[in-house]
Amino acid sequence: MTADQNASPGGTGPSPLLIRGGRPYGEDVQDVLLEAGRITAIGTDLEVPADAEVVEADGCIVLPGLVDLHTHLREPGGEEAETIESGTRAAARGGFTAVHAMANTLPVADTAGVVEQVARRGETDGWCSVRPVGAVTVGLAGERLAELDAMANSRAKVRVFSDDGKCVHDPVLMRRALEYVKSFDGVIAQHAQDPRLTEGAQMHEGVVSAELGLAGWPAVAEESIIARDVLLAQHVGSRLHVCHLSTAGSVDIVRWAKERGIDVTAEVTPHHLLLTDETVREFDAVFKVNPPLRTAEDVQAVRDGLADGTIDIVATDHAPHPRDAKDREWDQAAMGMTGLETALSLVQLTMVDEGRLTWRDVARVLSEKPAEIGRDEDQGQVLEPGAPAHVLVWDPRSVRAADPAEHASRSRNSPFAGIELPGMNRLTVLEGRPTVRDGLVVEQ
Amino acid sequence: MRHFISIADLDRDEAIAVLATAEHMAETQSRSIRKLPTLVGTTVVNLFFEDSTRTRISFEAAAKRLSADVINFSAKGSSISKGETLKDTALTLQAMGADAVVVRSGSSGAAHLLAHAGWIDQPIVNAGDGAHEHPTQAMLDAFTMRRHLRPGDPTAGLDGLHVVIVGDVLHSRVARSNVLLLTLLGARVTLVAPPALVPVGASAWPCEIRYDLDEALATGPDAVMMLRVQSERMVGGGFFPTAGEYSRRYGLTTARAASLPDHAIVMHPGPMNRGFEIAGDVADSPRSVIVEQVASGVFVRMAVLYHLLATDSREGPR
Ligand SMILES: [Zn+2]
Numbered sequence: 001m002t003a004d005q006n007a008s009p010g011g012t013g014p015s016p017l018l019i020r021g022g023r024p025y026g027e028d029v030q031d032v033l034l035e036a037g038r039i040t041a042i043g044t045d046l047e048v049p050a051d052a053e054v055v056e057a058d059g060c061i062v063l064p065g066l067v068d069l070h071t072h073l074r075e076p077g078g079e080e081a082e083t084i085e086s087g088t089r090a091a092a093r094g095g096f097t098a099v100h101a102m103a104n105t106l107p108v109a110d111t112a113g114v115v116e117q118v119a120r121r122g123e124t125d126g127w128c129s130v131r132p133v134g135a136v137t138v139g140l141a142g143e144r145l146a147e148l149d150a151m152a153n154s155r156a157k158v159r160v161f162s163d164d165g166k167c168v169h170d171p172v173l174m175r176r177a178l179e180y181v182k183s184f185d186g187v188i189a190q191h192a193q194d195p196r197l198t199e200g201a202q203m204h205e206g207v208v209s210a211e212l213g214l215a216g217w218p219a220v221a222e223e224s225i226i227a228r229d230v231l232l233a234q235h236v237g238s239r240l241h242v243c244h245l246s247t248a249g250s251v252d253i254v255r256w257a258k259e260r261g262i263d264v265t266a267e268v269t270p271h272h273l274l275l276t277d278e279t280v281r282e283f284d285a286v287f288k289v290n291p292p293l294r295t296a297e298d299v300q301a302v303r304d305g306l307a308d309g310t311i312d313i314v315a316t317d318h319a320p321h322p323r324d325a326k327d328r329e330w331d332q333a334a335m336g337m338t339g340l341e342t343a344l345s346l347v348q349l350t351m352v353d354e355g356r357l358t359w360r361d362v363a364r365v366l367s368e369k370p371a372e373i374g375r376d377e378d379q380g381q382v383l384e385p386g387a388p389a390h391v392l393v394w395d396p397r398s399v400r401a402a403d404p405a406e407h408a409s410r411s412r413n414s415p416f417a418g419i420e421l422p423g424m425n426r427l428t429v430l431e432g433r434p435t436v437r438d439g440l441v442v443e444q
Numbered sequence: 445m446r447h448f449i450s451i452a453d454l455d456r457d458e459a460i461a462v463l464a465t466a467e468h469m470a471e472t473q474s475r476s477i478r479k480l481p482t483l484v485g486t487t488v489v490n491l492f493f494e495d496s497t498r499t500r501i502s503f504e505a506a507a508k509r510l511s512a513d514v515i516n517f518s519a520k521g522s523s524i525s526k527g528e529t530l531k532d533t534a535l536t537l538q539a540m541g542a543d544a545v546v547v548r549s550g551s552s553g554a555a556h557l558l559a560h561a562g563w564i565d566q567p568i569v570n571a572g573d574g575a576h577e578h579p580t581q582a583m584l585d586a587f588t589m590r591r592h593l594r595p596g597d598p599t600a601g602l603d604g605l606h607v608v609i610v611g612d613v614l615h616s617r618v619a620r621s622n623v624l625l626l627t628l629l630g631a632r633v634t635l636v637a638p639p640a641l642v643p644v645g646a647s648a649w650p651c652e653i654r655y656d657l658d659e660a661l662a663t664g665p666d667a668v669m670m671l672r673v674q675s676e677r678m679v680g681g682g683f684f685p686t687a688g689e690y691s692r693r694y695g696l697t698t699a700r701a702a703s704l705p706d707h708a709i710v711m712h713p714g715p716m717n718r719g720f721e722i723a724g725d726v727a728d729s730p731r732s733v734i735v736e737q738v739a740s741g742v743f744v745r746m747a748v749l750y751h752l753l754a755t756d757s758r759e760g761p762r
Contacts, residue, residue, distance in 0.1 A: 196680070199680045200679040202552075206644065207645040207648045209644075210644065210645030210646045210648070210649070211645070211649075212553065212576055213574050213576035213577070213620060214553075214574070214576075215679065216643070216644055218644070282560070283553030283556050283557050284557075327531050327561070329530055329553060329554050329557060330551060330552060330553045331550075331551045331574065332551060
């Protein structure tokens with residue numbers, strides 16, 4: 001994408017941009033100068049270069065651009081819900097400069113051809129960097145491995161493989177996948193859900209499901225797969241990533257695995273940091289999601305896990321759906337929620353404003369660590385001279401009710417509609433060019 | 445009352461008021477002219493996404509005896525086209541000018557959604573939603589119990605009674621509605637089921653849960669309600685080993701029925717699996733009120749429609 005409004009006269013690169021008076025990582029006030037797609041200076045009272053634009057950032061937090069390890073962009077095949085263009089607009093509005101596009105598209109991203117197509121579309125249409133995730137198994141069918149090496153060595157340089165939406169349930173297949181990706185430093189991102197324990201499951205199994213008569217989705221269906229997978233990862237010495245962990249038991253298992261030195265990382269979604277199964281009582285399918293919303297105790301446990309580092313990152317699991325897929329009886333409605341445009345607000349609300357994470361921690365869980373897990377060499381870098389100019393300026397003082405109608409996503413299935421959320425995106429910069437100013441996408 | 449969706453929406457006075465109205469309705473039905481002019485000119489739609497001839501006929505009879513016009517919409521026939529959603533149907537009914545919609549669905553929450561999604565403005569009656577609730581069934585059960593066990597007082601609840609509900613609680617909307625209503629009316633409820641047919645989370649319900657039917661019956665309950673085993677809903681399988689073992693452990697056999705106190709009644713919401721959860725002889729015995737439950741259903745549904753639709757419903761029925 002090119003934002004030529006910001007191009008320097010006569011040149012092709014972005015013109016210099018000085019972010020003045022903000023607080024990098026929420027710490028001391030320092031100016032940040034971006035030139036030619038790089039950070040060139042950080043310091044107090046930096047001189048304004050002659051042709052530079054100045055963005056006043058008093059009271060704002062300056063962070064490295066956010067990186068989402070778990071995004072459903074829906075293209076190809078699901079363009080009614082989202083496209084790479086609309087999804088990356090949403091990402092930019094959320095402060096992201098990179099997203100990892102999940103493989104459950106039509107066709108499935110299980111060949112070098114499809115992942116290259118997604119990557120190319122990201123380059124031409126994207127408002128942020130698009131890193132394709134490759135499927136672990138052909139057609140997500142869980143039967144035989146996709147050509148992982150071909151995807152890894154394609155132009156898309158895939159490093160994250162996932163059958164997300166489905167669990168790689170067969171233990172032998174999971175073992176082989178973990179072993180196979182070692183040769184190119186890949187990672188298997190597992191959607192942990194035992195399919196037999198969740199046949200027909202509609203919501204978290206507990207007091208609320210009992211009352212509502214909806215088929216239960218037991219915590220053990222997630223925890224048993226995570227327990228098995230960390231042991232497999234240990235056995236074969238591979239790297240495992242656990243997608244959208246949602247229960248207190250899952251946090252315990254990952255904590256146990258890390259204590260034993262097992263190479264596992266884990267993510268939690270913004271919605272699992274706030275919402276519980278009590279929301280299901282109104283039968284509004286905007287609250288239907290996989291994994292399901294759990295109990296208040298689970299919410300507390302995932303917050304604790306994120307605060308103490310057991311959970312490495314926050315990832316959105318942004319899952320747009322057209323209105324018709326949600327305007328239905330609960331058991332017939334689609335699972336998933338949008339999340340890119342509210343993610344940082346949710347992390348601020350549930351973690352920063354509660355004193356559980358500092359802004360430096362936020363940079364870790366929403367930028368540095370997801371980039372490291374995904375092996376995005378250009379993203380999630382420390383803000384310092386020489387680093388690529390992927391920067392977010394966030395005003396934590398703003399508070400307003402979330403309104404999905406304002407979202408850049410093509411879909412409106414945000415569960416936060418009407419909830420007062422803190423924070424506002426003042427500026428997102430991708431390779432030195434603004435993609436978002438004051439919450440609005442900078443049109444080309 | 446705006447809708448009749450869930451027993452959880454009712455307070456005790458409202459529940460008693462419906463029962464009292466149902467008693468009035470029962471009286472009118474013993475007269476020579478049974479049809480009341482109460483709902484002349486109103487249209488009640490029976491919207492049945494799930495097949496249930498008995499419940500549909502009961503609502504139809506109730507509406508017609510109040511002189512309402514009845515339109516039957518059913519998914520099994522041709523009136524709801526394939527792929528048409530609840531929302532589409534609701535918008536159609538709104539446009540047609542239905543005055544009330546009685547909805548039956550295999551989806552928990554369907555009636556609630558119809559009442560609150562903004563697709564249709566009319567009163568909604570829940571005729572059963574998934575495994576969630578079947579509030580008119582609970583009302584007719586309470587009505588039947590009251591007639592036998594607390595006769596003569598239209599303001600009476602079910603205080604002090606002990607009701608044992610047996611069987612497939614997991615898949616039963618009847619059990620859920622009855623636990624709520626019977627306890628609201630002051631009864632004590634014991635659920636008896638094999639552990640796999642008790643929902644995880646049911647320990648929060650206001651009732652006792654037991655796994656042994658003989659122990660429960662030995663406490664001398666005033667009413668025993670047998671639930672239908674809903675084999676068609678048993679996703680995943682393995683809830684109990686065989687029908688024979690279930691029957692031996694949880695079936696209401698002649699011997700078990702004989703152990704009950706003389707005054708105790710036996711109930712079943714129907715349709716029954718004779719010889720499985722209940723012995724045929726028990727179903728046909730004098731203590732069985734199963735056929736009477738069907739008649740009660742019409743009175744209770746008349747009362748519910750009356751409370752939702754009659755313009756003079758605040759003064760009580762004539
Ligand atoms: Zn997933």
